[in-house]
Amino acid sequence: MNRPFTFINSAMSADGKISTKERKQVRISGDIDFDRMDELRASSDAIMVGIGTVLADDPSLTVKSRYRRDTRKNKGLDEDPVRIIVDSKARTPLNADIFKKGTGMRIVAVSSSAPKEKVDALSKKATIITAGDEKVDLVLLMGQLSSMGIQRLMVEGGATLNWGLLSNGLVDEVFSFIGNIFIGGNSSPTLVDGEGFLKGDFLPLELISSETIEEGVLLKWKVLNK
Numbered sequence: 001m002n003r004p005f006t007f008i009n010s011a012m013s014a015d016g017k018i019s020t021k022e023r024k025q026v027r028i029s030g031d032i033d034f035d036r037m038d039e040l041r042a043s044s045d046a047i048m049v050g051i052g053t054v055l056a057d058d059p060s061l062t063v064k065s066r067y068r069r070d071t072r073k074n075k076g077l078d079e080d081p082v083r084i085i086v087d088s089k090a091r092t093p094l095n096a097d098i099f100k101k102g103t104g105m106r107i108v109a110v111s112s113s114a115p116k117e118k119v120d121a122l123s124k125k126a127t128i129i130t131a132g133d134e135k136v137d138l139v140l141l142m143g144q145l146s147s148m149g150i151q152r153l154m155v156e157g158g159a160t161l162n163w164g165l166l167s168n169g170l171v172d173e174v175f176s177f178i179g180n181i182f183i184g185g186n187s188s189p190t191l192v193d194g195e196g197f198l199k200g201d202f203l204p205l206e207l208i209s210s211e212t213i214e215e216g217v218l219l220k221w222k223v224l225n226k
């Protein structure tokens with residue numbers, strides 16, 4: 001099945017955590033890294049997050065730079081890429097920043113087990129894609145996004161969605177900024193959570209580049225899917 005070229009962008013602590021045990025958003029990287037992330041957003045057709053990230057961080061996922069917004073507009077694009085929430089049970093708050101801020105299409109991907117009244121309410125704010133029974137079927141979803149013309153997809157977490165995509169062979173590249181802090185905590189989310197791979201089944205990566213940014217390091221990985 002066709003799917004978009006897909007990359008994850010994430011910031012983690014030196015011990016691999018992307019947030020605290022309370023799942024509160026933390027500033028791991030600095031202004032230069034946020035600007036790099038903004039450029040990635042501006043160059044993408046769509047940005048995807050999991051519902052856990054929406055509930056924890058309430059991100060807007062908008063392109064911040066005026067210059068980049070104007071450049072997209074001059075190309076006939078919406079100033080913001082399509083913003084997608086993977087939300088099996090339709091738990092996205094109707095006042096989420098993704099709906100309040102920015103321009104362009106919003107998509108909420110739900111499963112067929114999502115409560116109908118919640119899906120109906122969300123359908124006034126976003127295009128609804130239904131894929132899967134209990135949880136969103138990410139393979140089906142990617143096929144649908146591709147058929148809508150989404151060719152380049154940026155994923156901004158969180159830990160569970162990253163696992164879902166990686167374990168289904170749906171990710172091509174990963175940008176991982178490693179910051180100069182330890183967060184600790186055995187329940188703090190990491191770059192990839194979920195069930196985890198068993199020994200012998202690990203997902204291999206190829207290092208494309210490494211770069212020092214401010215007090216941290218940016219690693220760019222190619223995912224060697226089978």
Ligand SMILES: NC(=O)C1=CN([C@@H]2O[C@H](COP(=O)(O)OP(=O)(O)OC[C@H]3O[C@@H](n4cnc5c(N)ncnc54)[C@H](O)[C@@H]3O)[C@@H](O)[C@H]2O)C=CC1
Binds near residue numbers: 028053086135164
């Ligand atoms: N430092 C960073 O770069 C970032 C950190 N975060 C942090 O990550 C945490 C949120 O991560 P999580 O709680 O893991 O939530 P998540 O954002 O990964 O969302 C997970 C949810 O997605 C939904 N989902 C539906 N179908 C799915 C499927 N097939 N596979 C996987 N998920 C599916 C499920 O409802 C699941 O609970 C927050 O603490 C947030 O602050 C989030 C984004 C970036």
Ligand SMILES: Nc1nc(O)c(N)c(N[C@@H]2O[C@H](COP(=O)(O)O)[C@@H](O)[C@H]2O)n1
Binds near residue numbers: 030053057058061
């Ligand atoms: N790249 C990066 N570095 C950090 O230090 C972070 N805390 C995050 N978090 C993610 O950034 C996004 C913020 O989006 P908006 O500014 O609301 O548009 C969001 O996805 C956070 O989870 N990222």
